Amino acid sequence: NAGVTQTPKFQVLKTGQSMTLQCAQDMNHNSMYWYRQDPGMGLRLIYYSASEGTTDKGEVPNGYNVSRLNKREFSLRLESAAPSQTSVYFCASSDVQETQYFGPGTRLLVL
Amino acid sequence: AQSVTQPDIHITVSEGASLELRCNYSYGATPYLFWYVQSPGQGLQLLLKYFSGDTLVQGIKGFEAEFKRSQSSFNLRKPSVHWSDAAEYFCAVGGNNFNKFYFGSGTKLNVKP
Numbered sequence: 303n304a305g306v307t308q309t310p311k312f313q314v315l316k317t318g319q320s321m322t323l324q325c326a327q328d329m330n331h332n333s334m335y336w337y338r339q340d341p342g343m344g345l346r347l348i349y350y351s352a353s354e355g356t357t358d359k360g361e362v363p364n365g366y367n368v369s370r371l372n373k374r375e376f377s378l379r380l381e382s383a384a385p386s387q388t389s390v391y392f393c394a395s396s397d398v399q400e401t402q403y404f405g406p407g408t409r410l411l412v413l
Numbered sequence: 414a415q416s417v418t419q420p421d422i423h424i425t426v427s428e429g430a431s432l433e434l435r436c437n438y439s440y441g442a443t444p445y446l447f448w449y450v451q452s453p454g455q456g457l458q459l460l461l462k463y464f465s466g467d468t469l470v471q472g473i474k475g476f477e478a479e480f481k482r483s484q485s486s487f488n489l490r491k492p493s494v495h496w497s498d499a500a501e502y503f504c505a506v507g508g509n510n511f512n513k514f515y516f517g518s519g520t521k522l523n524v525k526p
Contacts, residue, residue: 306456335514337516342422342518342519343518344417344503344516344517344518344519345457345503345516346516347514392456392457394457401447401459401462402447402457402459402505402514403459404449404456404457404458405456406455406456407454407455407456
């Protein structure tokens with residue numbers, strides 16, 4: 303039981319490049335989330351998916367898109383990366399009691 | 414508006430001393446409250462949670478937290494801190510709508526030998 307896994311662990315992009323962050327969970331959770339973590343700002347919700355086939359915007363969705371590929375997988379795409387998107391990205395999934403379980407994070411640097 | 418405030422950005426305590434990390438929340442409905450811990454370079458690990466019932470909840474690693482509705486607080490405590498407790502701690506509040514889940518900005522704990 304791996305919990306929540308994320309790939310890649312670290313990525314460097316140039317401004318304007320695109321990339322997709324992958325997330326998978328093996329806990330049979332319905333809900334999945336993408337957060338970004340910036341110093342002094344805690345975690346901010348980018349997008350979430352209440353169930354397979356549905357996605358909704360969180361607090362900071364601009365510049366991102368998501369896909370809930372199936373119940374296990376939830377990907378985050380940056381179409382045209384900007385330096386302001388340099389951050390640590392966390393994927394999470396939750397059970398029916400709304401307890402969220404987090405992946406190890408992806409560290410993204412946009413030059 | 415919903416929010417979580419952790420007023421202490423950094424705290425330093427001596428090993429063996431007691432610890433209290435503060436958390437205040439603003440939430441328009443019955444809150445679900447959480448404390449998470451993050452070690453350097455790692456993801457967030459759930460320490461404890463409060464949904465209802467006894468206002469004093471026990472968590473992992475010897476931590477506990479007390480929900481005080483009148484003060485809108487959910488402070489985290491530990492009687493005797495260990496060097497391995499050095500990490501960043503996040504308080505979070507949510508409800509029965511998963512999209513209404515808010516994190517505080519975190520408190521970094523340093524432990525002196």
